[in-house]
Amino acid sequence: MESVARVEKSELRPVAIDFVGVRPEATIAPPEEDCTDNWYQHWLNEGGKEYLQNDLRTKQGRKAFIDFNGFNDEWNENTEMELEETTVQQKIAYLMKLLAKKKMKDDIYHSPIEMMHRQIAITQIVTASRVNHYTGALVPDSLMVQNFEQAGIISKKIPTDQEFSERLQKMLTPEDDRGAMLDEMVNVTVYYVTNPKVNVKALLGAMKIKSRHISDSKINSARPSAGSLIGAFGKKFMTSMTKNAVTCNPDTSTNTTPIQKRLMQKEAARIYKASNYNEEEAWGVCALLNHARMKEYIRNPLSEELLTNVKELLSCATVEGGTVEGSTEEKLSPPYYLDFERIANQPGAAEGKKYNTSGEIMNEYILCPPFMLYIFAGMKNITPRQAVGQKELVTLIEYTMRFHLGAQTGYSSMTKIHGAIKCQYELQCVDQKMIYEQFEMIGACVMCINMFNACLAAASYDEGLTPEERLEKVKDAANLFNGAFQTLDNTAGNPSLTSTIHHLGKCFSKNYFMKNV
Numbered sequence: 001m002e003s004v005a006r007v008e009k010s011e012l013r014p015v016a017i018d019f020v021g022v023r024p025e026a027t028i029a030p031p032e033e034d035c036t037d038n039w040y041q042h043w044l045n046e047g048g049k050e051y052l053q054n055d056l057r058t059k060q061g062r063k064a065f066i067d068f069n070g071f072n073d074e075w076n077e078n079t080e081m082e083l084e085e086t087t088v089q090q091k092i093a094y095l096m097k098l099l100a101k102k103k104m105k106d107d108i109y110h111s112p113i114e115m116m117h118r119q120i121a122i123t124q125i126v127t128a129s130r131v132n133h134y135t136g137a138l139v140p141d142s143l144m145v146q147n148f149e150q151a152g153i154i155s156k157k158i159p160t161d162q163e164f165s166e167r168l169q170k171m172l173t174p175e176d177d178r179g180a181m182l183d184e185m186v187n188v189t190v191y192y193v194t195n196p197k198v199n200v201k202a203l204l205g206a207m208k209i210k211s212r213h214i215s216d217s218k219i220n221s222a223r224p225s226a227g228s229l230i231g232a233f234g235k236k237f238m239t240s241m242t243k244n245a246v247t248c249n250p251d252t253s254t255n256t257t258p259i260q261k262r263l264m265q266k267e268a269a270r271i272y273k274a275s276n277y278n279e280e281e282a283w284g285v286c287a288l289l290n291h292a293r294m295k296e297y298i299r300n301p302l303s304e305e306l307l308t309n310v311k312e313l314l315s316c317a318t319v320e321g322g323t324v325e326g327s328t329e330e331k332l333s334p335p336y337y338l339d340f341e342r343i344a345n346q347p348g349a350a351e352g353k354k355y356n357t358s359g360e361i362m363n364e365y366i367l368c369p370p371f372m373l374y375i376f377a378g379m380k381n382i383t384p385r386q387a388v389g390q391k392e393l394v395t396l397i398e399y400t401m402r403f404h405l406g407a408q409t410g411y412s413s414m415t416k417i418h419g420a421i422k423c424q425y426e427l428q429c430v431d432q433k434m435i436y437e438q439f440e441m442i443g444a445c446v447m448c449i450n451m452f453n454a455c456l457a458a459a460s461y462d463e464g465l466t467p468e469e470r471l472e473k474v475k476d477a478a479n480l481f482n483g484a485f486q487t488l489d490n491t492a493g494n495p496s497l498t499s500t501i502h503h504l505g506k507c508f509s510k511n512y513f514m515k516n517v
Contacts, residue, residue, distance in 0.1 A: 056092050056126070057172050071098050088172050089140040093127040096138060128168055226378030231485030233370050234452050237335055238478035243467045246337045246474065248318040256354040257361055257406040258284030260418060264431050268419025279424060285402055286357055288313065288365065298397050299389050301369035314362040335363050338453055339461030343410065355407040364405040364449050372397045372445045379441060399425045400442050404435060410450060455481045
């Protein structure tokens with residue numbers, strides 16, 4: 001509260017609210033008469049180089065910055081900047097606000113290219129500020145260790161808030177030789193336009209694509225493994241469980257999932273042709289899998305918006321028709337809590353051929369697309385973003401969700417390849433093969449999903465605990481799930497994720513089914 005009060009006192013508000021009506025269109029070029037091929041080098045030679053090297057942690061550096069940009073009137077009018085209790089973070093944040101509001105001297109603007117990422121990071125750290133990425137607002141002294149944890153930027157040894165503050169203060173000490181990267185020259189490539197009438201929106205869009213290309217090239221050399229990404233997604237999804245979902249029983253009777261009896265390829269081809277190549281008539285399919293929202297999610301599992309849409313699609317009422325005391329939720333939303341009885345017994349058999357689409361199945365429908373995407377990208381040695389929407393990947397996801405997840409998940413028969421894989425999905429395989437023998441990606445994905453549901457069941461089923469206690473156990477289970485997959489990093493000398501899970505699943509299935517057949 002103290003930080004917020006100081007921010008309001010200093011009028012460090014979002015730049016966006018300073019505009020009334022239609023916002024002016026900015027240009028990233030100097031005036032037409034000065035728009036020569038070497039204008040940027042000329043700007044550097046005429047004081048720009050020294051300006052960029054100013055150390056804003058010092059009073060002298062801030063004064064030089066203010067003089068260069070003509071901010072003297074604004075700075076003098078803001079008496080807060082001269083008070084002893086005003087922190088260095090607040091002073092730098094105020095200068096950044098003036099820079100954004102009044103534009104840089106000589107109309108030099110930074111486009112969304114590589115250098116901007118570094119500038120944003122420096123500004124956030126130096127001002128200890130969280131940033132509203134929609135308004136550009138900075139809130140000095142609001143950046144904490146927890147923000148790095150929530151963003152997934154976690155080192156091996158996470159500093160405490162006190163250690164974080166001490167390191168920040170050291171970085172803000174002008175005598176520190178290499179603090180904040182503000183006292184050394186950074187070599188960058190500068191792009192600029194020579195046509196002041198350029199379409200700024202189109203140009204910035206092109207620079208955004210170029211920036212993404214640079215980012216992807218770095219990810220190629222040092223990207224997280226498939227195991228790390230699966231663990232992180234599983235943890236985030238598991239910890240999103242609500243108090244309603246961990247307490248109430250979902251009413252899953254509105255959608256059904258057919259049992260997929262294993263068919264040989266020749267028999268499957270005959271049935272598929274006889275049904276005029278209609279999968280619903282040939283072997284049936286859960287209606288949720290053909291819904292437009294689900295198809296969009298399968299094509300791009302990295303989209304938070306599409307994930308939210310699918311979670312809404314898979315939401316359902318409670319069996320009891322009520323909500324947890326004090327909750328405003330009218331429906332339950334994935335992930336759904338599980339107990340071992342629910343995993344062992346499918347609910348609501350209809351005519352002996354279909355089961356209700358249980359909470360376990362709906363969890364699987366959320367998990368399969370991103371899990372398969374990460375495994376696919378890892379095996380192809382490309383970034384997940386590059387894998388999005390690839391025909392081969394979409395085919396694998398759709399086949400897996402229809403024939404290896406859903407009703408009777410975990411049954412030994414579900415590990416056998418279904419004949420539809422050739423006639424409908426045009427993938428080559430040998431009859432009666434197991435998924436972990438011929439399609440390691442499918443076997444690894446199914447194993448990861450089953451591990452998730454088993455992990456969730458172990459944590460969430462105990463009805464003797466309060467909802468809060470059960471959610472705390474779910475949080476612990478999510479950390480364990482994430483930790484387990486972090487150990488599967490595909491580093492030099494270690495087996496790949498699919499290989500590890502393939503052998504783990506093979507060993508598990510043999511031992512389990514030998515004991516229970």
